[in-house]
Amino acid sequence: MDRSLTRQIMAMAVTMTTATLVVSTTQGCVPDQAPPPPGEAERQAFAIQLVDGFVVPRLDRLQTQADALVDATTALAAGGGADAGARIAAREALASMLVTWQQLEVMQLGPAGVSSTFTGGLGLRDGIDSWPQVSPCGADQQVVQNLFGEPGWAAGRLVNVLGTHTLEYLLFRDDVDNACPAAAAINDAGTWAALSPAEIVSRRAIYARVVAEDVAAKVGTLASAWSGGFAEQLKAAGTAGSVFPTAQQALDESYAALFFLELKTKDRKLAVPAGLHIDCAADVCPELTESPFARLSRSHIEQNLRGARQVFVGENDDGTDGTGLDDLLRNAGHADAATTMVAAVDGAIAAVATFDGTIEDALVTEPQRVRDLHTAVKGFTDELKGTLPSLLGLRVPDEGAGDND
Amino acid sequence: MTARWMRLVAWLSRPTDPAGLAAFRFLYGTLVALGSARFLDAGWPEKLYGTPTFFFRFAGLSWVPAVDGDSARACYLAFVVLGIGIATGTLYRLCIGAFVLLFTFIQLGDVTNYLNHYWLVILLGVLLTVVPAHAVWSVDAWLLGARRPTVPFAAVAVLRCQVAVVYVFAAVAKAGSDWLVYGQPLGVWLPPRSALPFIGPLLTMPLVPLLLSWGGFVYDATIVPLLLWRRSRPFAYALVIVFHGLTRAFFDIGMFPFIMVTATTLFFDPSWPRRLLGGVTPIPTASSSPTKGGQLMSAAVVLWCAVQVALPLRTFIGSNDVLWDETGMRFSWRVMVREKSGSLSYRVTFTDDDVGRRTVLVSPHDWLTWRQVNEMIGQPDLILQLAHAIRDDFYRRGFHDVEVRADCRVTLNGRPASVFINPDTDLAREVDCLFCRPAWVMPRPTSTPPSPWRSTSPATAPRPEQP
Numbered sequence: 062m063d064r065s066l067t068r069q070i071m072a073m074a075v076t077m078t079t080a081t082l083v084v085s086t087t088q089g090c091v092p093d094q095a096p097p098p099p100g101e102a103e104r105q106a107f108a109i110q111l112v113d114g115f116v117v118p119r120l121d122r123l124q125t126q127a128d129a130l131v132d133a134t135t136a137l138a139a140g141g142g143a144d145a146g147a148r149i150a151a152r153e154a155l156a157s158m159l160v161t162w163q164q165l166e167v168m169q170l171g172p173a174g175v176s177s178t179f180t181g182g183l184g185l186r187d188g189i190d191s192w193p194q195v196s197p198c199g200a201d202q203q204v205v206q207n208l209f210g211e212p213g214w215a216a217g218r219l220v221n222v223l224g225t226h227t228l229e230y231l232l233f234r235d236d237v238d239n240a241c242p243a244a245a246a247i248n249d250a251g252t253w254a255a256l257s258p259a260e261i262v263s264r265r266a267i268y269a270r271v272v273a274e275d276v277a278a279k280v281g282t283l284a285s286a287w288s289g290g291f292a293e294q295l296k297a298a299g300t301a302g303s304v305f306p307t308a309q310q311a312l313d314e315s316y317a318a319l320f321f322l323e324l325k326t327k328d329r330k331l332a333v334p335a336g337l338h339i340d341c342a343a344d345v346c347p348e349l350t351e352s353p354f355a356r357l358s359r360s361h362i363e364q365n366l367r368g369a370r371q372v373f374v375g376e377n378d379d380g381t382d383g384t385g386l387d388d389l390l391r392n393a394g395h396a397d398a399a400t401t402m403v404a405a406v407d408g409a410i411a412a413v414a415t416f417d418g419t420i421e422d423a424l425v426t427e428p429q430r431v432r433d434l435h436t437a438v439k440g441f442t443d444e445l446k447g448t449l450p451s452l453l454g455l456r457v458p459d460e461g462a463g464d465n466d
Numbered sequence: 467m468t469a470r471w472m473r474l475v476a477w478l479s480r481p482t483d484p485a486g487l488a489a490f491r492f493l494y495g496t497l498v499a500l501g502s503a504r505f506l507d508a509g510w511p512e513k514l515y516g517t518p519t520f521f522f523r524f525a526g527l528s529w530v531p532a533v534d535g536d537s538a539r540a541c542y543l544a545f546v547v548l549g550i551g552i553a554t555g556t557l558y559r560l561c562i563g564a565f566v567l568l569f570t571f572i573q574l575g576d577v578t579n580y581l582n583h584y585w586l587v588i589l590l591g592v593l594l595t596v597v598p599a600h601a602v603w604s605v606d607a608w609l610l611g612a613r614r615p616t617v618p619f620a621a622v623a624v625l626r627c628q629v630a631v632v633y634v635f636a637a638v639a640k641a642g643s644d645w646l647v648y649g650q651p652l653g654v655w656l657p658p659r660s661a662l663p664f665i666g667p668l669l670t671m672p673l674v675p676l677l678l679s680w681g682g683f684v685y686d687a688t689i690v691p692l693l694l695w696r697r698s699r700p701f702a703y704a705l706v707i708v709f710h711g712l713t714r715a716f717f718d719i720g721m722f723p724f725i726m727v728t729a730t731t732l733f734f735d736p737s738w739p740r741r742l743l744g745g746v747t748p749i750p751t752a753s754s755s756p757t758k759g760g761q762l763m764s765a766a767v768v769l770w771c772a773v774q775v776a777l778p779l780r781t782f783i784g785s786n787d788v789l790w791d792e793t794g795m796r797f798s799w800r801v802m803v804r805e806k807s808g809s810l811s812y813r814v815t816f817t818d819d820d821v822g823r824r825t826v827l828v829s830p831h832d833w834l835t836w837r838q839v840n841e842m843i844g845q846p847d848l849i850l851q852l853a854h855a856i857r858d859d860f861y862r863r864g865f866h867d868v869e870v871r872a873d874c875r876v877t878l879n880g881r882p883a884s885v886f887i888n889p890d891t892d893l894a895r896e897v898d899c900l901f902c903r904p905a906w907v908m909p910r911p912t913s914t915p916p917s918p919w920r921s922t923s924p925a926t927a928p929r930p931e932q933p
Binding site (some may be wrong): 324 | 720863879
């Protein structure tokens with residue numbers, strides 16, 4: 062090889078390297094005014110739909126409902142917890158709020174999510190609802206300690222004695238027993254037994270008010286995080302300045318959030334109490350349902366599925382149609398897959414919505430019905446894990462650890 | 467035979483300028499150092515080795531201890547230092563040997579971390595351990611007397627052979643209908659990259675995945691002869707840069723493009739660095755008569771190359787459907803040719819002394835990280851490994867007569883999801899088979915992948931009724 066040939070190679074190499082480096086490293090540097098390419102445009106439309114049509118309206122509603130819950134628990138506490146009407150009002154306020162919350166559960170990305178998985182993750186979800194990390198016994202220990210009135214009390218507590226599930230326990234437990242084993246300090250030392258029934262009811266009501274205030278504040282923090290910048294960042298995915306360099310990344314993270322249905326709704330809320338998981342040491346475990354005190358487990362599952370459907374089909378809060386994952390599938394030429402997936406989620410919703418009675422009761426009388434429910438939900442989650450990522454090129458963000466080839 | 471053999475020995479033994487080899491040593495060491503620094507910067511040692519609680523092991527090598535996050539971090543820090551040592555040729559044999567051993571050790575930690583380019587790094591590293599790549603332009607040559615004016619051509623030839631094997635079998639892997647007829651999996655992977663500047667909008671055009679599939683196939687099939695032929699070499703190397711630059715833009719394949727752009731310099735004339743730097747007369751490459759040592763060296767080269775050819779070919783012994791059943795998938799240079807995703811849950815039936823016979827479901831997410839789940843879900847041997855781990859766990863819990871079955875549906879290159887593992891097979895009783903297709907892997911679905919160039923018109927696609 063003579064010198065001119067060598068130099069020729071190097072000249073071409075330098076030229077081509079420069080050209081390819083420009084292509085491979087300037088991702089996200091397209092000028093703002095340039096229209097996004099077709100695929101990117103519809104992903105951006107999905108991100109906008111997700112923010113304006115799903116998350117933000119629900120956060121607004123959640124804030125209103127959380128404030129109403131504070132009012133209701135304040136009234137309950139003011140009456141020493143003994144006013145049956147105030148208790149019913151507080152329970153209804155919590156149940157209303159949980160309808161909205163359970164829909165949002167399937168889209169806990171951004172500030173609600175954890176930073177290791179989600180862009181902009183602040184881990185705010187667990188402060189509002191830490192399920193399945195909940196501790197009724199821990200809550201009863203707090204009742205004995207009776208320190209809720211101290212400033213900053215909630216800030217120093219673990220999430221498993223705060224949040225909506227602790228509220229459920231405090232508002233829906235009708236007796237004055239506690240959830241701790243006999244060997245626990247409050248039973249062993251007799252500190253629980255030393256409390257009068259009226260004192261227990263009163264303390265639980267005050268505790269509920271404090272937790273409701275904490276939940277409302279954390280809902281406010283979550284809503285502020287969205288309105289304070291994250292919503293705009295997500296809507297601007299794929300444009301200069303957004304923390305999402307591509308709209309595909311926003312889509313990937315939305316997809317990751319939907320795994321709540323697989324990991325929590327199917328595997329925890331249904332499989333565990335139905336005796337399909339080793340965490341249940343018996344044939345069935347009604348005590349391990351999500352909502353053993355309010356017995357709202359069926360409703361929670363239904364709202365999870367409805368939330369997932371609304372994200373999937375891009376349904377706006379007012380019921381009108383927007384851009385959903387189904388549209389992305391159709392526009393990519395996979396109308397059949399879109400139809401199959403919508404049918405699967407509709408089938409799961411129908412199975413839950415038409416479920417007669419509570420899951421807690423059915424586990425005792427006809428556990429197979431709950432297992433059938435599990436199968437119905439699995440029908441959708443299997444599609445979610447199999448077909449969808451393959452056809453839309455979706456990646457779970459945590460997959461980003463390491464390279465591929 | 468003897469005459470041919472002696473001609474081969476003579477060809478491999480002819481004295482050759484070590485400059486090209488030294489340049490490759492420098493580039494390889496630099497990539498080792500930079501790649502490891504990048505790995506550390508991304509926090510991957512912790513994510514890949516510190517976070518998982520279960521590690522998949524290579525067959526027969528489960529005795530190799532898995533490393534934890536801190537140890538992995540220490541290893542990658544060591545790679546940075548060793549890479550600098552390799553690049554500068556300082557205590558070269560020690561550095562390259564230690565790097566190869568340590569890098570191989572850490573790669574044995576978890577099968578889900580397997581990448582083709584890690585395998586290539588190991589193979590090239592093994593060869594660099596043997597060949598005198600520090601003969602010139604190294605600290606060893608300067609200070610420790612390692613300088614040699616020439617090296618046998620075999621030192622270059624065996625490395626060229628190694629790189630050629632990668633390209634040839636990458637082409638073989640692409641010679642299938644998914645790639646060449648349906649343009650898959652590029653049809654799945656490229657449209658989401660539409661945000662790329664300049665070329666992004668092109669990627670949403672229906673024919674582009676198919677055209678790029680053919681481009682990739684033709685590139686892999688022809689690049690070696692094009693690089694070997696002196697007249698086409700400039701054009702070929704430009705192609706190398708464009709091809710690997712584009713793969714870098716399209717996919718998260720880390721250092722692979724850089725490794726290949728570096729490794730293909732081995733096809734240049736061995737004196738290319740001297741000519742590039744100018745002024746120094748190339749060393750004459752007079753042939754030498756074959757010696758016993760030369761014959762031994764040539765035999766080693768032939769044996770190495772034969773093994774490297776045979777290893778990917780084992781795919782065809784056990785299966786004719788490697789993309790689906792993965793028999794012989796690893797170490798066969800099937801780079802980026804399949805997209806798999808799916809769902810998996812294990813059904814475990816056992817006897818509980820307190821409850822009786824019962825069946826529970828076990829999610830792989832209970833055992834694995836997201837990344838591990840995504841990697842293992844389409845790989846039968848890993849599905850089997852986890853089944854065995856679950857079986858052993860249930861026995862440890864005091865249960866009896868444990869049976870483990872898998873409900874697994876997988877999509878391949880955009881096809882509708884199909885049952886992947888026979889749901890009736892008790893995996894607890896099955897053993898891994900190294901060179902054969904497991905009988906419990908279901909047949910590949912007869913459906914074809916979606917055709918990107920025959921997309922359904924959005925306007926005519928049916929929509930479901932809103933409830």
